[in-house]
Amino acid sequence: MLREEQGAEPEIYRFYPFETENGEIFTALSNNSLFADHRLVILSQADSLSAAQVNQLAEYIAKPSESATLLIVSSETTLPAKLSAKLDKDQVQVFWEMFDNRKADWVRTLFQRSSIAIDSEAVELLLELVENNTQELKATCSQLIQFITSDPGRTSQIVSEDDVENYIQHTRQESVFSLFEDIATKPLEKALSTLQALIRCGDGDSVPLLAGLLWQFRRLVSYLELIEQGASSDEACKQVKVMGKPAAIRRKKDQTNYALAAQRYTLAEARKIIARLGEYDIRTREMGADFQPMLLEQFLYVVMEKKGVASCRFNAVSFATDVKF
Helix, strand or coil, X not given: CHHHHHCCCCEEEEECHHHCCCCHHHHXXXXXXXXXXXXXXXXXXXXXXXXXXXXXXXXHHHCXXXXXXXXXXXXXXXXXXXXXXXXXXXXXXXXXXXXXXXHHXXXXXXXXXXXXXXXXXXXXXXXXXXXXXXXXXXXHHHHHHHHHHCCCCCCCCEECHHHHHHHHHHCCCCCHHHHHXXXXXXXXXHHHHHHHHHHHCCCCXXXXXXXXHHHHXXXXXXXXXXXXXCCCHHHHHHHCEECCEECCCCXXXXXXXXXXXXXXXXXXXXXXXXXXXXXXXXXXXXXXXXXXXXXXHHHHHHHHXXXXXXXXXXXXXXXXXXXXX
């Protein structure tokens, strides 16, 4: 909608309450950008805002910037009263999501309508792939049913976890998740190849890509903290959290990836990588779209070869062609 209204892509900033305790979000809202006429500033987890932050936001909403749009996201169905009082009814939208404990039965029902059974492990894998998005989940289940029923040599009447894995491989496209897998388990050249594939297909925008990697490295930090506290790998996979919220690692392949990542990166190194993610997020925004691919290549080098130790520095070297630097 903003793209249509402004006639161009807005510059996007994302914040969590803990990341804007010193007013960083208001700097993004108020300062005009050199690279875009309009800015979209997203504040997630508004349900954890402090009283002081609520007051500051209420003051801003009363006199907002004309060159920025503020999107406040909360897991609650209401915002703090001071914020709600500043907003018109049409500026607030509630999205209802199915309870997690009902999703498994909902998936089974989808398959039963096509006279197909699905086992519990396959259901869990599907829920992991498209967590908290029933529209996408329904589409994925429909595609999987079509994939299963179109196999003339199939003999089993029950969809298994292996069937879901085969479907994923059949329809596999590179994503931020496959890029994390490469960072965790593969050599630098493979991660660079995946990055280039993402860029070629239009999924190489640094903002969502770095945000996706940030979520996964926060998950890795939680996993490593649990291991350091004496938990087994299986226990850690069940107990991991991201930003205080459960983020269990359910898929067997993902469990293997995180175990391998724990062998490649120490807890201290994973924390350094999170710091580097913040630096590269800022730098890629500052440098603009033309320099994003080079900076993302540099980021992979810093993560995989330097284990997050090197800070973000821009130089005119492409690590896709000359990785020795």
